[in-house]
Amino acid sequence: MTTPSFGTFFLPGPTEVRPEILAAMTRPMMSHRSAEFESVYANCDTGLRRVFRTARPVFISSSSATGLMEAAVRNAPAGPILSLVNGAFSERFADIARACGRTVTSLEVPYGEIVPLETVEHALRAKRFAAVTAAHSETSTGASQDIQAIAELAHANGAFSMIDSVSGMGGIPVETDAWALDFVLTGSQKALALPPGLAMCCASDRYLASATDAPARGRYFDIAEFAEYAAKHQTPNTPAVSLFYALEAQMAAIGPTGIECRWARHAAMASATHAWVEHQRAGGRVDGILAPAGARSATVTVVKVGAGVDTRALLAEVQTRGYTVGSGYGKLGATTFRVGHMGDHTVETVTRVLDVVGEVLAGR
Ligand SMILES: *Cc1c(COP(=O)(O)O)cnc(C)c1O
Numbered sequence: 001m002t003t004p005s006f007g008t009f010f011l012p013g014p015t016e017v018r019p020e021i022l023a024a025m026t027r028p029m030m031s032h033r034s035a036e037f038e039s040v041y042a043n044c045d046t047g048l049r050r051v052f053r054t055a056r057p058v059f060i061s062s063s064s065a066t067g068l069m070e071a072a073v074r075n076a077p078a079g080p081i082l083s084l085v086n087g088a089f090s091e092r093f094a095d096i097a098r099a100c101g102r103t104v105t106s107l108e109v110p111y112g113e114i115v116p117l118e119t120v121e122h123a124l125r126a127k128r129f130a131a132v133t134a135a136h137s138e139t140s141t142g143a144s145q146d147i148q149a150i151a152e153l154a155h156a157n158g159a160f161s162m163i164d165s166v167s168g169m170g171g172i173p174v175e176t177d178a179w180a181l182d183f184v185l186t187g188s189q190k191a192l193a194l195p196p197g198l199a200m201c202c203a204s205d206r207y208l209a210s211a212t213d214a215p216a217r218g219r220y221f222d223i224a225e226f227a228e229y230a231a232k233h234q235t236p237n238t239p240a241v242s243l244f245y246a247l248e249a250q251m252a253a254i255g256p257t258g259i260e261c262r263w264a265r266h267a268a269m270a271s272a273t274h275a276w277v278e279h280q281r282a283g284g285r286v287d288g289i290l291a292p293a294g295a296r297s298a299t300v301t302v303v304k305v306g307a308g309v310d311t312r313a314l315l316a317e318v319q320t321r322g323y324t325v326g327s328g329y330g331k332l333g334a335t336t337f338r339v340g341h342m343g344d345h346t347v348e349t350v351t352r353v354l355d356v357v358g359e360v361l362a363g364r
Contacts, residue, residue, distance in 0.1 A: 007349035011326045012139050012167060012300040012340030014189035014196050017246075021194065024249035025242040032241060038233040040248050045233065047251020050259055051169060051192070052184065052202050054176040059226040060247070061199045062240040065166045065187030068199040069093055071221035072133070072162040072183045073100045075203075075211035079130030080105060082123055082159065084115040084145070087138035088330045093164055097133065105129070111332060112141045112290040112302070117149050124157035131160040131182070136168035139190070140329035142302035142338070143291040144172065148179040155180065160207055166190055169200075170259075171266040171299040171342045182207040188243065191266070191299050193343030194250055198243045203227075263298075269341035269350045270298040276354045277303055285361040290336060299342035302328070304335060309361075311337050317360045323353045 009016035030036045041060075048058035061068055073081070073096055080103040083094035088111075097104045107115050107123055115134075124132070132154040136147045147168075151161035160182040165174050169184070171191030176184055182204040189196035203211065203223055211223045219225075225236045254262065274296070280286040280303075287304035289296065305311055311328060315337060318325050328336035339357075341350045 007345070007352060008322055009324045010340050010345070010350070010353050011324060012190070012338050012342065013187075015191070015193050015340055015343035016345065017193055017195055018344050020253075021246050021249050024245045025195070027242070027245045029241055032235065032239055037241070037244075040244050041233040041235070043248045044244055044251055045230070047248075047254060048200055050256065051251075051254065052176045052200075053174060053178065053259070054202050056177070056202055056204075057227065057230040058200050058202050059223065059230055060235065060239070060244070061201070061221070061226070062197065062235070062238075062243070063199050063220075064196060065164070065185060065199045066092065066096070067221060068185040068201045069164060070096050070100065071201065071223055072131075072185060073097045073102060074217045074221055075207070075214050075223040076131045076160060076162065076183070077210045077214070079128070082107065082120075082129040082132045084120065084132065084134040084150070085109070086114055086141065086143055086145070087111050087135065088140035089164060089166070090133070090135040090138055093133040093135065093162075112143055113292065114143050114145045114295045117146070117153065120150060121153050121157075124153055124159060129157070129159040131162050133162045134164070136163055136165035136174065137172060137297040137299055139167040139297075139300055139338075140302075140332065141290055142297050142300045143295050144168070144297035145295070147181070148175070151179050151181050154182075160204075160210075167297065167299050167342065170262060172297065173263050176202050180204065188247065191342040192250060194246050195243060197240050198247060265346065266298040266342060268347050269345060270296065270301065272347050272350055273301045273339055273341050273354065276351075276358070277301065280358060280361060283362075285358075290332070299340070300326075301339045301341065302332065302336045303339065305337065311335070314357075314360055318353075318357055321356050321360070323356050325353065325357060
């Protein structure tokens with residue numbers, strides 16, 4: 001069997017990495033305190049500001065994205081936290097806040113749904129919160145929330161907004177400055193189509209000012225220290241240098257004007273996937289999309305299967321045909337599968353894998 005060099009791997013993270021990006025990582029090591037590294041860092045920062053749509057520095061952490069979820073909480077002002085929980089990752093944000101000693105109020109809705117804005121507003125009016133946590137694109141369910149509106153509600157009620165856009169950033173519009181997000185974070189291995197291991201975040205002025213006073217913010221995820229080093233185009237400790245090479249190459253590929261094309265491409269991949277699911281549903285081969293219309297992420301689709309379908313066997317058969325599709329996450333494992341249509345994929349590569357899944361569903 002001949003496998004195309006790109007276009008076979010459709011997990012909603014890690015996503016497929018182009019060969020050129022993988023090749024960039026074979027560059028030899030350099031000192032992370034050298035001018036040479038500062039130039040790599042500067043190129044990464046410039047590119048990330050375009051992706052985040054900010055004039056502020058974007059901090060780059062050599063950790064998985066969960067590390068920066070913890071950073072968001074540790075550096076936030078003292079006080080209780082309001083967590084919007086509509087899936088496994090937004091639940092993780094709430095868990096992290098509890099583990100960091102915060103009092104957490106969870107606004108939970110069934111997996112697949114989004115938290116109604118009226119519910120958020122009501123909770124924020126009833127009690128003073130230091131911060132609100134929310135997932136932009138809930139990768140376990142494929143639901144996407146209006147983070148602009150959530151951030152506005154938080155501000156109007158004196159709380160900071162802390163947004164997990166791990167599977168949103170680089171695929172769905174995020175306007176860090178225009179929406180006045182206080183803390184927004186992402187990871188390298190989702191819509192940015194890089195290998196896992198880096199996480200990036202941007203913090204507002206007022207968040208940074210309060211971080212400097214946060215009494216027990218620890219050391220590895222001290223955002224005030226990240227800011228200090230970012231000003232010199234460095235990181236507080238030894239960064240994952242090879243991953244910075246990959247990030248630099250990807251930022252160059254996106255270029256000064258590429259982000260809007262990227263958003264449009266993701267919207268097109270999502271439409272193609274939704275149309276495919278509708279076709280399969282009409283044919284009685286699947287039950288439909290978990291997230292309701294109007295609240296679907298453009299980067300990942302969670303497909304509900306019928307009672308008679310063995311998702312594990314389905315994905316194994318797709319695998320033997322040379323393609324990888326994601327299993328359902330956690331408690332949705334038996335009843336759903338996930339198509340990650342994000343990163344450097346195109347309508348063409350997504351259509352190809354969906355054709356294969358369709359063939360397997362039809363028993364061909
Ligand atoms: C993948 C993901 C995370 C966790 O990222 P890690 O890099 O595995 O720590 C958090 N939130 C969302 C929405 C994700 O998709």
